[in-house]
Amino acid sequence: MDLRGASADSLRELTTEAEQALRAGQHAERVAGELYDVAELLRAEPALRRFATDASLPAEAKQGLAQQVLDGKVDGVTLALVTSAVARRWTISRDLADALERLSELTWVRSSDANVVADELFSFGQTVTAHPDLRDALANPARSRADKSALLDGLLDGKASTATVALAKQALGGTYRTLTAALATYRQVAAQASGQAVATVRVVTPLSDADRARLGEALSKQYGKNVHLNEVVDPGVLGGMRVEIGDDVIDGTVSSRLDDARRKLVG
Structure with a gap:
């Protein structure tokens, strides 16, 4: 996930907005999960993504659509961040979803102790690397995502923070090339947050x-x-x-x- 130009600027500004909003006492875990869900929605609905990133359309129209789709379904902070995001400029269409996913990652890390999350992600990554059968099971396209998530629950329940478990499950989404690549990126995100x-x-x-x-x-x-x-x-x-x-x-x-x-x- 390498955002450039206008997209990098937009993500930087959105990150500041998220930090300020969550500092006011909002529920970071809920917001983190919802930001990822919105990112997945945008990837699954190309027409919606194109509309939300169309620079030729007025910002008000795009914000109105975001509110229509999400109002009453997500936390107020999530709605405010997505509404702000669609009003911004994006270098390419897919960058909007990528930026919201990165905001989700940062929010998960900040919902916990960043150093603890970094250590837990590293430990889990080492476990995956050391056990090819586990790596293959988590990468197997024939297994449903729900099945893989249940496998992670069995492995990590009581052994890792809520943030680490959530990020491990998000790594199953395929945004990054491999599970281990996703975990390595999350460790960098945790380091950035701290x-x-x-x-x-x-x-x-x-x-x-x-x-x-x-x-x-x-x-x-x-x-x-x-x-x-x-x-x-x-x-x-x-x-x-x-x-x-x-x-x-x-x-x-x-x-x-x-x-x-x-x-x-x-x-």
Whole structure:
């Protein structure tokens, strides 16, 4: 989900509106779920989506349609955000639905502790990666979405926050390429909500608390913001560590140095 130009500006302004509205004490969980439902409605109804994003139509007409469709069916904050969204400019039609889904993700994260949600999403992502049968079951097009949601309830009930469970279920919607890609994006959203960056650290044995603290401090200084560490124990690194943060990779593993040595010998 990469919004550009007018769409990026519209999402930024809508995000500010959502923060201000929800700070006034509205029910964030309800709003988060409804924003996602509206995004799905727009994707399922191309004519409605085209009308809502038609720059040649007056904003009042598009807002009137949104109110007609949603009034009495959603929270007042949801209605206000959607009404504001359809009055804005969008680079391409599908960006409206994508922006509302991103607002949903941000609202779910802010309804809970962003750091807790980030950790739970990471843990669930690791579980999916480690169990191919589970990954295949959640990706199987022959299984209904309700069936997959029930599977997630069984896996996560009592083990994760409401926000994490909701996001895991939204990941089934197919907006992102794969379930694991969706979970990775949600972790970035959680980091954004808490003003942090996310670093995945691959090590052969778990870091001590002191080592984690030193690494976090060093990365925070380097990137100019707090860095949330996700630790992966990977025997393949042999020793040292590999740090992935955004598009940057800091590879100080023994396996990497051995590969470098092999290439030099071959060369």
